[in-house]
Amino acid sequence: MFESLRKHLEQVIEISDQEFDEFCGLLSPQKFKKRAILIRPGDLVQSEFYVVSGCLQVVHTSENGDESILQFAIEDWWVSDFAAFFNGTRARLTVSCIEDSTVLELNKNYLEELYGRIPKFERFFRIKLTGAFVALYERIQNGLEKNSTERYQEFCETYPNIEQRVPNYKIASYLGIKPESLSRIRRELQEKL
């Protein structure tokens, strides 16, 4: 369960066996069934989750019940309601499983303490956070300058093979388009091949 995490860390920092063991000691493995909810609006969010296997979604629900999918998380991604996690405020989002999923839960308080003890983990999370910030920044720009077909193609690059795992209407929600538009885009791309 921890091999993929070690690779994930070593893409960014070098770590010894002992440092890796210390980090693993802070993580709590959890298994969830499809449709299980990890975070609900109103929860205090103390944890972020590393995805070992499965697929999760981060959903915003409006007052009239409309759902918008803000993020998917597959193997090797971190997921949470990050605004609530970092700010210590109540969750506004729902994090739930689209498939049976195994995650490693990391509590915020452990993390602060780890930064003091082994500063290279602070480096690791700074660099991961930079990536997440840039991805969000670019997503806003893409919304301004790319059409739905281009955004769909980018989606397929960001989440390889996710199309086989996630229903169409969820992908359409993530892209901010109607399911019919997504079907049309796919058909057109298929015809071009």
Add this chain to the structure above:
Amino acid sequence: MFESLRKHLEQVIEISDQEFDEFCGLLSPQKFKKRAILIRPGDLVQSEFYVVSGCLQVVHTSENGDESILQFAIEDWWVSDFAAFFNGTRARLTVSCIEDSTVLELNKNYLEELYGRIPKFERFFRIKLTGAFVALYERIQNGLEKNSTERYQEFCETYPNIEQRVPNYKIASYLGIKPESLSRIRRELQEKL
């Protein structure tokens, strides 16, 4: 010029005089006239800028010339095309001055070297980046759940007194609404007082 920066740092980390001097040694003070351009689309972005005085804007220009303001930066803010800055890619945005401005330029290469020498600066920038990430994350959520009036009120909290400094149509662009709608919102809020 450097006093505000020292306060800005000390809101997050404790630093000695010597550490502060080392940091200041990496910064290059620059003065720009109103309308001066610091970053253009296509530029390699090696620097981020701390605003000592003045006001800058980050603008996205679409193929047909439509401009969307993604960010303002006033005193005590950092500004850049952050996707290009962090990824080492070409700028897609324009950063320019709305007022005569004084900034401190920080080169990326100096920064990496500083992290190795004084790790607490890595902590400082991790925490600042966390704040920027959360702000972006919440801005996307606010776009989904708040109406224009609420988003305008939030804007006024984020950028105190900026209304006196920035033309209406720029604030409307930032909020993604028409200038007429902004005038109506202001009138309605005024009547409620």
